[in-house]
Amino acid sequence: MSRILVVDDERNVLTSFQHLLGKKGHEVLTAKSGEQALSLLGSNSPDLILMDIRMAGLSGLETFRQAKAIVPKVPVIMMTAYGTTDTAIEAMKLGAFEYTLKPFDIPKLTALIERALAMGQLMRTPVTYGAADADARAQRIIGKSSKMIEVYKLIGQVAPSNVTVLIRGESGTGKELVARAIYHHSQRAERPFIAVNCAAIPETLLESELFGYEKGAFTGAVARKPGKFEQASGGTILLDEVGDMSPSTQAKVLRVLQEGTCERLGGHETIRVDVRLLAATNQDLEALIRDRRFREDLYYRLHVVTITVPSLRERKEDIPLLAEYFLKRYSRELQKSGMRLSPEALERLSAYEWPGNVRELENCIKQAMVLGQGDVLMPEHLRLGQSSAVQLRSAPESLNAVRELARQHLEQAPGSAHQHLIEQVEAQLILEALMQTQGNLAQAAKLLGITRPTLREKISKYRIQRRVHLNQREG
Incomplete structure (x- = not known):
């Protein structure tokens, strides 16, 4: 709340x-x-x-x-x-x-x-690294492996300056946490921090999101709107998945880095911005340069300092520490204090390759805590390979099913395909969560990552209570 x-x-x-x-x-x-x-x-x-x-x-x-x-x-x-x-x-x-x-x-x-x-929440929640006696409110970057010690050293070296930093690593390794740690330990920590996921915003909208627009710049631009670079002026901006930017957007970001200025879409006024830029990517930027999909001059401006966050399979010795951290972190939220992993469960976690990295491990632990009974999590409570969207991306049959569903909605409901598809998927997701938790609203809401009032609204909206027995208990 x-x-x-x-x-x-x-x-x-x-x-x-x-x-x-x-x-x-x-x-x-x-x-x-x-x-x-x-x-x-x-x-x-x-x-x-x-x-x-x-x-x-x-x-x-x-x-x-x-x-x-x-x-x-x-x-x-x-x-x-x-x-x-x-x-x-x-x-x-x-x-x-x-x-x-x-x-x-x-x-x-x-x-x-x-x-x-x-x-x-991102701005106020501190991110710490290394030290065990961290602020109780803080999110922590966990690990004592040699690769993570190197990451900590680089964070400490670059945080006090205004240098541009390129953060590289696979999806789920914690690149945004590294960016926030740099921000929270910088001289700009009391100024704005804005994170923009370049892959999540359609290419046609990304420029207007970053640089703003003038009234009349395009259909629907009824008033002037400053962009994220203006809003972050004096602070820090993170361009996540920077490799997904179009060439025209790359040129404008390059201008910000070179001159400290930008222009809104449809405008001619030169706007000066004072912003520290952090960039993150899971892509091979060098390959994108060879394919002429990423500007070489922007690449050299971005990687003044590069921090590479290792994959979880490269630092498996950190898995016990990470697992313990997530158990403690979610014990209060899930009202399941004192839960621990059995030696067999920990061995199974250590043997898995973790294609989704730390994010997949976190989801796996949280799901096991929600569904597990008793104080000890056993191997059978660990749904490895099912706790991350990585499986959807890596399974062709799953992708084909999603594509077919999307195609059907576009053909059968032109003009309202987006709403119908989202509602159908959301209803199924909620139903599945309720079935996995035997209708327990509190546990289903935690599994979905939403509040119980929101879950009740959606249950009523989709009339799910007619199809599954709901348990109204708090636990």
Whole structure:
């Protein structure tokens, strides 16, 4: 559950947000003025602030400036009517996460809130490495192998400077954790950290996401919007899966690195940005250069310093430490303290090749804790090869089934194929989780990575309660 502060001088807006966010399981604080909001921040640190631009008394923009001085790592979403978007854009230049127009599009607003909460969590959760007596709130990079000691040394050497760092490694090795460790130990740790997954954003949208756009730059561009480089100015930006960028986007990133400037789509104004760039990839950039799919000049700008994160199969001696860490990390969340691995289970973990690396190991341990009975996890509790999406990517028959399903939806439901396919897959995923946990809502929600209120909403939406017996117990 997250704590969200809503600041607006209209009581009906505050009431609507209390209802909307309360249903999602969030704690909602409300303030009718900027002055009241700043007073609340002195005693209550929220995870997110939603603030109206135009309010009586202290303006939204001035309240934002003062709030950022009190809680610099709390993301702020500015709420604005159409005629005040210039002020909202100014707030984004000063570090606001995003702005949203009134009247609200509820599904888009809900998705925006979830993204802001996720980014805030990344910024506030410290990442430590090496030391065993780490901050209890921190996420840790685990390992004592020689390859990981080398990674720790490089993090310590590059973190205090502003040098560009290229982080390489297979999927699931922890490249983003390394990037966040660099950020948290840098001189920019109190400034924004923004991670952009270049592979997850369609090529046609990535440029506008990174560099922003002017009003009228394309259909749907109803107002100017700053890009991620502007939002991260003064802080750090991580370009994850940097090898997936198009040539035109690569050229613009190169300009940022060379000149510290960029232009919004559809604009001519040169915008100066002060940002530290970290890049991550699981691809062979040298091969992409040979194939003329990646710019050689950008490559040399990116790998001023390169940190290579080893695969888990290259450091199997770290598996017992990682397993113990994940057992402790999820014991409170799953309310299963004291669980441990049997020697036979640990031996099985050490013998497996882990194509999905640390992420697959984490998912395997968490799934075993959810489904296991008693205090000792045995080999039969470990569903190796089933706990990672790696298996889907590596199995042609699974990919063919997904492609066929997608093709059918595109043919049979043109115009609504995306919604129908997502709903069909989501319903099946929820049903499978409930079946694996014998209908236990708490365990199914943890297995899915969502809250119980969200799970209940989806169960009702898809009428799943008619097909599976639901166990309402907490455990």
